[in-house]
Amino acid sequence: MADPPPPPFVAAALDRLVALAPLDQDDRRILLGALVRGRQVRPRRDLVVEGRPVAGSMVLIDGWAARVRLLADGRRQFLAFLLPGDLIGVHRQRAPVASATIVTLTHATVATVPHAPADSALGHLYAVDGALAEAYLLAQITRLGRLSAQERISDLLLEFHERLVPTGLVRRGSFDVPLTQEMIADALGLTSVHVNRMLQQARRDGDVLWERGRVTLPDPAALATKLGRNPPRVTAAGC
Amino acid sequence: MADPPPPPFVAAALDRLVALAPLDQDDRRILLGALVRGRQVRPRRDLVVEGRPVAGSMVLIDGWAARVRLLADGRRQFLAFLLPGDLIGVHRQRAPVASATIVTLTHATVATVPHAPADSALGHLYAVDGALAEAYLLAQITRLGRLSAQERISDLLLEFHERLVPTGLVRRGSFDVPLTQEMIADALGLTSVHVNRMLQQARRDGDVLWERGRVTLPDPAALATKLGRNPPRVTAAGC
């Protein structure tokens, strides 16, 4: 009667996706069929290159990636981080050209996802993912424009927490963050030296623990209140 | 044979829109029919409110608006500026909720635009507008994260120039910018005092002239080269 349980390595991505929009059995089967055909990608590989035509849509199943922009003089800006279950290269316009490079930050698994008409359930899921991704871009702008270094770091970690919860990768406020302090710096418009100092202060304040790639937020809700942060909502229904 | 020329006050918006994607006579007529039904809006009026359901899609025909986010303690961040011909409130997901407030900065004219299927020419135009808007969000992130105050200002003015050219509102490097220095500051993560000082320096450097609401870039191409700036492209075809 019921479908067999999905292989464990796709669970995080699948859980995140189905939380975005309701899917019937057929759609879930289509999605799962795509997910189990993932391919491995090494760290630091470009999944999409700025200025080049976008081949098709993908989903990040495992590992982290980032949208990044490089300036002529070597400065680097991470525009957004991609976590398991995030979609890559979904576009509506014809002959789409990538507006930013997407690079894997860790060993990653990605799979191609099928094109879906806008009025289908899967199409709606893509739309919600796109709207959420945009909402996080807006959050990133606010972080960079109007938050202090201290606030930027806490806010970003809260975002990771918030986005990882639907994947099931958070255990009592703890989750893996496979980023160096330099990557955090390049996302937050800071230097790695300053990120290091601010992280130490956050630890002293009891807001954040970060040991060997694993972050713990002892009280995410309290931290969110302290920052005045509230999660983005993009539809009147769930999510 | 040919259609009558559009009323002059819609020309800027119409020109910008038709430059985004090819439209046949019927589509142009539909678009024009929407544009001539514009309504006037006073400055500082909310067109869309963050967290509230989005009614329908609109186009900004005349005047400027901005996507803005307000922090609990009064800090303000402009996320993006909306110029004549820019679309407002186009969403793909069902029951969309606004991810940011949109407020008029000047006296403005807006019109409702019809919903269009994703595979229609008008739908493609909406898609290209959406992709371009996202590309400008990415540009904003890079500005805030990795450019100096000086560079941010020049880069933003270059963006205005670039976006206004298709509207025909630029005459020999000159165009109206109905923004106060404080608004520029709230967009660029600076204070109005510092914006003032940096603008004076840009004037001394001969890069920018700004008098009584009108900006002149004596040599936009040279300034773009100096900053290493290149305009976003979102489709393999035009634009």
Add this chain to the structure above:
DNA sequence: CGGAAATTTGAGACGAATCAATAGCTGTGG
């Protein structure tokens, strides 16, 4: 013309960058 808003100027304080050096960690090959 008058009042409010916007711009301009100055002095000083503060946050974050820079430069530089050390220590820790990770993986690799001998």
Add this chain to the structure above:
DNA sequence: CCACAGCTATTGATTCGTCTCAAATTTCCG
């Protein structure tokens, strides 16, 4: 299993860019 190379994290001293506060001036608008 150890030694080494190359990142990554940490610390300190100093500089620089931008903010803050405050006041004067100019511009805009009714």
